[in-house]
Amino acid sequence: MTQPIKTRWSGRFSDAPDLRSLAFTGSIGFDVRFLHEDIRGNVAHVRMLGKQQIIEPEEAAEIERGLWQIWDEADANTLSFTMEDEDVHSGVERRLREIVGPVQAKLHTGRSRNDQVSTDMRLWLKGAVLRISGALLDLTNALTEIAADHVETVMPGFTHTQRAQPVTLGHHLLAYVSMFERDLERFQQTYIRMDRSPLGSAALAGTSYPIDRSAVADDLGFSGITRNSMDAIADRDPMIETLFDIALTGTHISRLCEELVWWSSGEVGYITFGDAFATGSSIMPQKKNPDVAELARGKTGRLYGHLIGMLTVMKGLPLTHNTDMQEDKEGLFDAVDTIVGILQILPPAIRSVTFRTERLAAAAVADFTLATDAADVLAKHGVPFREAHEVIGMLVRRCGDEGRTFDQLSPEEWAAVHPVFAEEIPPLTAAESIALRDIPGGTAPRRVRTALAGTHDRLSDLAAWHAREQTKMGNVMQRDSVGPQLEYPGTGPLSHA
Numbered sequence: 001m002t003q004p005i006k007t008r009w010s011g012r013f014s015d016a017p018d019l020r021s022l023a024f025t026g027s028i029g030f031d032v033r034f035l036h037e038d039i040r041g042n043v044a045h046v047r048m049l050g051k052q053q054i055i056e057p058e059e060a061a062e063i064e065r066g067l068w069q070i071w072d073e074a075d076a077n078t079l080s081f082t083m084e085d086e087d088v089h090s091g092v093e094r095r096l097r098e099i100v101g102p103v104q105a106k107l108h109t110g111r112s113r114n115d116q117v118s119t120d121m122r123l124w125l126k127g128a129v130l131r132i133s134g135a136l137l138d139l140t141n142a143l144t145e146i147a148a149d150h151v152e153t154v155m156p157g158f159t160h161t162q163r164a165q166p167v168t169l170g171h172h173l174l175a176y177v178s179m180f181e182r183d184l185e186r187f188q189q190t191y192i193r194m195d196r197s198p199l200g201s202a203a204l205a206g207t208s209y210p211i212d213r214s215a216v217a218d219d220l221g222f223s224g225i226t227r228n229s230m231d232a233i234a235d236r237d238p239m240i241e242t243l244f245d246i247a248l249t250g251t252h253i254s255r256l257c258e259e260l261v262w263w264s265s266g267e268v269g270y271i272t273f274g275d276a277f278a279t280g281s282s283i284m285p286q287k288k289n290p291d292v293a294e295l296a297r298g299k300t301g302r303l304y305g306h307l308i309g310m311l312t313v314m315k316g317l318p319l320t321h322n323t324d325m326q327e328d329k330e331g332l333f334d335a336v337d338t339i340v341g342i343l344q345i346l347p348p349a350i351r352s353v354t355f356r357t358e359r360l361a362a363a364a365v366a367d368f369t370l371a372t373d374a375a376d377v378l379a380k381h382g383v384p385f386r387e388a389h390e391v392i393g394m395l396v397r398r399c400g401d402e403g404r405t406f407d408q409l410s411p412e413e414w415a416a417v418h419p420v421f422a423e424e425i426p427p428l429t430a431a432e433s434i435a436l437r438d439i440p441g442g443t444a445p446r447r448v449r450t451a452l453a454g455t456h457d458r459l460s461d462l463a464a465w466h467a468r469e470q471t472k473m474g475n476v477m478q479r480d481s482v483g484p485q486l487e488y489p490g491t492g493p494l495s496h497a
Helices: 019-025 028-051 057-075 088-108 113-149 169-194 213-219 229-234 237-263 291-314 323-351 357-364 371-380 385-402 411-417 430-436 445-476
Strands: 154-159 162-168
Touching (some): 028 057, 028 088, 028 113, 028 213, 113 323, 154 357, 162 430, 169 445, 291 323, 371 430
Antiparallel strands (some): 154 162
């Protein structure tokens, strides 16, 4: 005879849960991704219970031993859960009960599933943000390296997708580096805000047990504890901020990929992707498609969707916990997986690109991109800029009608346009024009080299922060992570032999 399903909350109910209801409300199918975080949070909690003598130290040690066994089973891929486990937390407790027996029930003393979920989520998010940041550093470094190789390579800058003024390719690529630097800073700031332990908030009001929240926070590598128990349970800002950071990073990636796709077209022909990062056509033998860039551009839409979905889930929820919040995880997991996948493929794809510098140079001075320089020469000699603008506009129209370019005009023809040009002919090459933009943030090669040096320093600082936090998280999320401040009274540091 089939035994009725028993849940952790069945004492209040006379009927067993309907299997359809259990399947609908259960989260074990996706929150199992919190498994190691859940075990690690349990370890920190039970250590504290033993240290505070809320439960017997020997009981705490036995429970911790069982938790590490579950960790090992997970690593060996011998641990399994079923729908009846409801969620990862119940699954871990069920397996722990099988290992250590009734003493397992003391693990949940002074804690609720609510603050347990919040802690697992923050631990997992910290690791996710570090994974994203590391991959984003790789992309930013790739772009910076390419920019350093093209400090003096000229190309057209665009407004409204029309050629506007000459710039250097290095300067153009550093514009994207600036975007990705801001993204890295946002992830860092989000990480700092989420780096608080909510354990001890219990269901919503805290707990009456004499727990040591700071000890648990230290054990789990958090920089502190949350300030308000109700906010700690209701808060999903860490998820929402991470989803926003991911979505905005996706925006910047999509803009970069749009340009790469456009530049690789036959009509433009500025770049060619390496064969390993392009695809062909099933019917047209000549095709070489920039599918990596196109797909990275396309995946940005799903990143937006997960952010909007999470904001919509949270917008009308009263304090504190509501089961609506269970919808916070699947979109987050997919968003993290998606952005990490994009960031892992883009650096080698971008490094495979060949820039056709001769086409870039020709395009840099096409369509009268030096017209502004000509107007600036007049303005520098006292001609009001609006008047100078009109003079050069008429010259552009005349040259266009005649099929000529500025460099085909004789000195006499320049002097006839305006007397100032008898004294000074405007720049007639992209290199001359670019050299004039010698101000901080400008495209002159000297300024681009300065910008590269500043970029290197800032990226080095971000990389150092990332390395420190990665090491810290690595030390926390490892087998037998024992802090000396968490020795059990009368037992010394635990041995798990």
